[in-house]
Each structure stands twice: as C-alpha cells, then as structure tokens.
Amino acid sequence: MFKKILIANRGEIAVRVIRAAKELGIQTVAVYSTEDKDSMHVKLADEAICIGPAEAKKSYLHLFNIAQAIANSGCDAVHPGYGFLSENPNFVRICDDLGVEFIGPDAETMERLADKAKVKAILDENGIPTVPGSSGSIDDESSLIEVANRIGYPLLLKASWGGGGKGMRVVRKESELIDSYRAAKLEAKASFGRDDIYIEKFIEHPRHIEVQIIADEFGNIVHIGERDCTLQRRHQKLLEESPSPVLKEYTRKKLHHTAVEAAKVLGYKNAGTMEFLFDGEDFYFIEINTRIQVEHPVSEMCFGIDLIKEQINVSAGYELSFMQSALKPEFHVIECRINAEDPDKFYPFPGTIEGLYIPGGPGVRVDTAVACGTKISPYYDSMIAKLIVRGNSREEARKRMLRCLDEFVIEGVKTTIPFFQRLLTTNDFINNNYDTNFIDKKFLGST
Ligand code: MV4
Secondary structure (H helix, E strand, C coil): CCCEEEECCCHHHHHHHHHHHHHCCCEEEEEEEHHHCCCHHHHHCCEEEEEECCCHHHCCCCHHHHHHHHHHHCCCEEECCCCCCCCCHHHHHHHHHHCCEECCCCHHHHHHHCCHHHHHHHHHHCCCCECCECCCCCCCHHHHHHHHHHHCCCEEEEECCCCCCCCCEEECCHHHHHHHHHHHHHHHHHHHCCCCEEEEECCCCCEEEEEEEEECCCCCEEEEEEEEEEEEECCEEEEEEECCCCCCHHHHHHHHHHHHHHHHHHCCCEEEEEEEEECCCCEEEEEEECCCCCCHHHHHHHHCCCHHHHHHHHHCCCCCCCCHHHCCCCCEEEEEEEEEECCCCCCECCEECCEEECCCCCCEEEEECCCCCCEECCCCCCEEEEEEEEECCHHHHHHHHHHHHHHCEEECCCECHHHHHHHCCCHHHHCCCCCCCHHHHHHHHHC
C-alpha cells in the first residue's frame, strides 16, 4: 500500500481524500495557495506545501509547482480530486515521470477518452446506445449539412474536447446551421484550444442520469448504481439523487449493464462515470468522466461504500474490496450543493463565514472544509458544503433534507439554502415532473 499521498486539490474534496487516506494508515500531504494558508485541508494533512499565489493558474493548475511539491514531499501517490488537474493527461505523465502513482486512469486512457466524438463513435460500433448523430467530429461544412439533414432538426452542436456546455449550440433549422457551426467552433477554440465539433439530435426534455463505475487491474468492473443529476443551472449541478425516481427496474438494470459494457469496451480502469440522457423511454450514452465527481457521496451513502478508499486500493494494485453481487442500494439519497451565492440570481457571493451550525442526526452527511471565520474566496468555486441525506424512501429523504436545510446556519454570506427550500417543496419536484430545463425555464421564472 502507498505510504504517503499528496492531494493536488483544495476545499472539501481535499479534506475528503485526507480522511480516507488517514483511515487507511497513509500519510497525507496538502498543497495550498497563499490564499488557502489557513484552510482546513492544510490543517488536517500531516504536511503542507505552498504551491503559489491565489490565482489557480499560478497554484492548483501550475504543473511545475505541483511537480516540485510532489518531488520534494517524498509521496508515492497523488490524488487529483475533481476539477483542476484531474483530467489533464500531461499531469498524469508528470506523475509517471516522477515515479509516483496517479490515482485515476492512466494517461493514455485519459487522453483517448477526452475526445467525446471519438468515444461515442467507438461505443456506437460496439452496440452501446448513443444519441443519434455524427460518427466522430465533422470535418467540413458540406459534410455538416449532409449529416444535419440525415439527423434532422432540432440538433445540437457540441465541442469534441469540451465540457460545461461551452461550444454547445442548439440548431432549430437549416438556415441557422452554418452560422451556429462557425460560432461553436470559435467558442470551442477559445475555451479548449481545439475547435472540433460533432452533431447530435437535440433531446428537448431529457433527464440527465449517470452511472458510477469502478474497475480494478484484475478485470473486475462494477457499477455503483445511478445518480439522477437532472436539476442543473447553467450546466452546474444543484441537486443529485439516487436511485433515479424515473427509472423502472427493467430500464435501470439495462442502464447499469450498459455502463459496465461501455467501460469494458473503452478499457477503463479506476473510478469513472458514464453519463446518459433519458427521454422517458430510452437512454443514450453521451460522455464519460474520468475522475471522481463532486456528487460521489450520493452513491457512497446509497450503497454503504467508500469510493475514495476503493480508488486508492485499486491504484495500489489491489482488487476491489467487493463484488457486484454484494452491492445493494439500501437507501434513497439526495444531495444539495450549498453554494455561497445570491440564491435568486446564482451569482457567486464571496465573503467570510461569521456564524455556522452544521446539521446532523441520523442519515445525514455534510462534506465541507469550512468553519466559523473561513473566507469564501472569489478565486475558487463557491461551494461551501455538500449536504447529503438518506432515507428509506424518497419522501423520507426529502423531508430529512428540508429538516437539515432548516437547521443549517451560515451567517456572513448568502447561500443557495433558500433556493433548495423552495425547490424541495414544489409539486413538480415531489412528483418528479421536471427535465434539464426546469430550473432555467420554469422554476426561476415563477419566482
Ligand atoms: C444534450 C442535451 C440534449 N440533447 N445532448 C449538457 C452538458 C453535457 N454534459 C450534456 N448536456 C446536454 N446534452 C443532446 N443531444 C441536453 C444536455 C443538458 C442540458 C442542455 C441544456 C440546458 C441544461 C442541460 C442540463 C443537462 C444536460
């Protein structure tokens, strides 16, 4: 087993990884920007190394500074968390060159799977259902028109190397196609440095459902159920739950099986997530995430496992600690992302936490790195805490979440708590009557 892990991240995910490592008897090294010198992840780690000033580009994203910290720390493994360098194959190669294990997929796999158009084409050839669209990226404007006519409108242009909705354009009629294509290309180039675009049929009212998988080096691949992440705002997830309240048992089993098959086809190792769109009847693969995600605790609480420990285990070359047959979803779980934001406009609202009471009690988990006096920095994302609750039914989990939101006290900054209190009491949430457009179109429009 590893002796010392460096955590190349900050905030609640750094704390989460430090806790898992400690329980495994592994020493921990935090890295931090000057802005974060008093943060919880620095306090909780056995050692801490400063990697630069506040701006992420000069610290948490700075390959050379982090490489130096890795070399100086004497660690034998690195956990990247999510965001920052977690999906950067060059960072994985740096770890390789330094002789330390990157906790995640290997560099070649990470790079190969970053091309979403390519991944879809490969899965399609192997019988995995994907959204109808182009096979790979579109090379020129004449094939664009040809493919668009074959698929039909409305359609969606997506950046092959993209994420977060950047470089995405809905096209409703042929007259808009070329202009939208050129605009998507420019946006993709500016955001990701590559302007490859692919086309999909636009699914107007999907649910966004993802399947957690984890694979070891012995060929064992298991799924840890699905997470319904339909409730988003500007491609930022707000609330996630498991199991998805809209899947019938037959479809759910087929979805899980499909996710595991896709992981096999792609030769995937370590923890990953297969994202699907569900249109009420069928599901379609859209992309794979090669990192641990923000919402991983939803699956952990549903199944009673520890995904970070399993990631560390399989990266160290051990077998997964459980088989598929041992995994049973035991609870309904809901997670709310509590952000320091103006709850009506969803603008970041940095400031200092002057007062804090964190809810507790049975079936409650709060992943956070804040305490009284913590400054929510404008330099990083505005998430203060993940509030995760479980119940024996969706209704019990919903009521427990409302109880916890009521208990939660965060003074000094505005938060998304009031938003969730309204959301969780609307009939559309209670009755599962929503799709990915819900927050943008209906919910905020009516308040
Ligand atoms: C889609 C889609 C509908 N049809 N693809 C958005 C981010 C990326 N992870 C996948 N996304 C979507 N892809 C097709 N073919 C709907 C979404 C989508 C979405 C779109 C608009 C506004 C909010 C959204 C939230 C989740 C997913």
